[in-house]
Amino acid sequence: MINAWRYRQPTEIIFGRGERAQLPDLVARFDGPAVLVTDRALADLPIIADLRERLGEGVPIFAEVEPNPTVSMVDALAEVLRANGATVAVAAGGGSSLDCAKAACSVALQDGSARGYHSEGAALDARHLPLIALPTTAGTGSEVTPIAVLDDPEKGVKAPLVHDNLFPTVALVDPELTVSMPRPVTASTGFDALAHAIEGYWSRNHQPMCDLFALEAVRLVFRHLERVLADGADLEAREGMSMAALLGGLAFQAPKNAAVHACSFPFSATYHLPHGTACALTLDHFIRFNGPDLGERGRALARAAGCADMVQLADEVARMKAEAGLPTTLGEVGVTAEDIDALVEASFHPLMDNNPREVTPAALAGIYRNML
Template sequence: MEWRYSQPVTIIFGSNKLNSLHEILNEYGLKNGLLVCDPFFEKNGLSQRVVELSKGLIKDVFFDITPNPTVENVDSCADIIRKNNIEFLIALGGGSSLDCAKASASICKTNDSIREYIGTGKVFNNDSLPIIAIPTTSGTGSEVTCVSVLTDHKNNIKAPVVHKNFYPKIAIIDPVLTITVPPYITASTGFDVLAHALEGFWSKNHQPICDALAIHAAKLVFENLYDAYVDGSNLAAREKLSEASVIAGLAFSIPKTAGSHACSYPLTSIYKIPHGEACAFTLDLFTRINTKVDDRLSYFANQLGYDSAYEMADRILELKKMMNMKITLKDAGIKLDDLEELSKLCMHPNMLNNPIEMNPSSIKNMFLSLNY
């Protein structure tokens, strides 16, 4: 077996670490920055707080980001960067803000639209602005990955764009920022973390360091997600989920995700199921499917205290029910007549990472098992 591991992101973890923002920016000589964040943070005052904590090093704020960032969001952000001679970006929020900032930090160095890089094979040069990622959810792991998931409505595409430029320079993980996350989003993003860990482990590109990280992250999710769901102010649970999120990000960054993520993209784009819940929709199913060909999943499950991968899959389903996630085709608004086309759309390139080979027919049969 041959493998390589590298992680270029400096990770700063701890409750109330956001208060050290100015010192961190000074340490790295960063000035003239742009804060990229969800419009919600303008309403709740967090964006203003971040600007104040920068002590003048953040010069402007970009709020024009949708829940699934679009070509237009990225191109608008890049235009502001160019016009204001911005030198670094702070990405504050969930995956949408981070994905927008990652792409903008590179596309601003060109005269192109980001549309030219989504699903086309066109590659960025190595010039980009430094990014400081500050996640406010325990979910995407985007703060330590080189992936930006973008939507092109004109061409009806939602797809990841991958480049080493997209690695943030610094990730500041402050679990206190996640305390106000509502129960549903806590559950949805938590299942995204679990999917990152499991899929990174069973990906065909798995490797030992990422395997170890995946086991650690998954254990934290199983032990703490429901506690944070029922009591968002439980800082101990929030800290463990923040730890799980960043470590799961490290676990899948190199192996990449597989079947559940491949299926999540059409589930989100067509049925408007938020990303984490869309991953959860098939996660227990892929656990059962993949354990038939991957004996390593038994070891994974045993390390987490389960007798088998099937018992672990049962627990995933149980947690989905406990946290009111969509379970059946009816829950998701999927009609039986939709399955032929949906199954074809699930043949995203990430499906090639799955340890058992899937095709539209086997995917359709998998979905049919949810018709109850």
């Protein structure tokens, strides 16, 4: 029996090398003025200079986004959007810039602070500024999801804010914007794309539309990730990974992620791993754990990666992870045997309930001990 399902994707998607040339026309569609949003690490790079030139020299820029965007960063951006009378925001960056802009485009038209909607749980209404999202990494899929992962350090809450009005208005995916990504970021974000595809596919809420995106995303990662890690200037491989990330986003936005993402949160919050690296850490272990419960669906997933079954898929993911230079043991990220109980407890985010095979605290402790 197929689960009952709903699929909604209001974001207009424009994909292709050089398609950032459409930016001025897109901004004009929303009657400008625009504000350009990016993160500190990108602000001085030629790709941002290129976008500023296309938007016109006077375009205001908010380049204050840092990794793990906070609710106060969202409030600061919302204030800049209001102060400039912006009718549209243009966000160029990785998941942090896109998520911060998604939340700020809503908060700018509503009352109060982002904190009220995030850690205090008030409901956003439907008002939001249009957002044009240009990913400069290939992994998060944030350009097509209604999710903004935000941190509230004062309350010690890092969690996804999820609302239908957080879908960007336009996803402008130009693979040329990803060429300057350093190898470690390419590796980490590439595994995030793979984790989205696999988790959307095996989520308890899996559905046929998202399955198609997931299987194609897996195929593309296996065809292009190692190529792009060997040569970051390989535009065909960059294009393949941008497509994989986009399809990975489409694959999980409705079914949502599962155990791999649930476990990634403490690895990011406590052990400071980049998000994709934190996902990669447990991905092959959960492929082994879930494989026996997935039957023919598991074999179809493995075949998309060019593997015979889930065991071989887990072996391949483990090999690729090691060759990409990502950590493969808990020891490498600073976890000791004494830390496992606390780590298990911190890993039970609600996404754990989406996992196809029930994860008990004892089973997770066993997985973590095997990873020491």
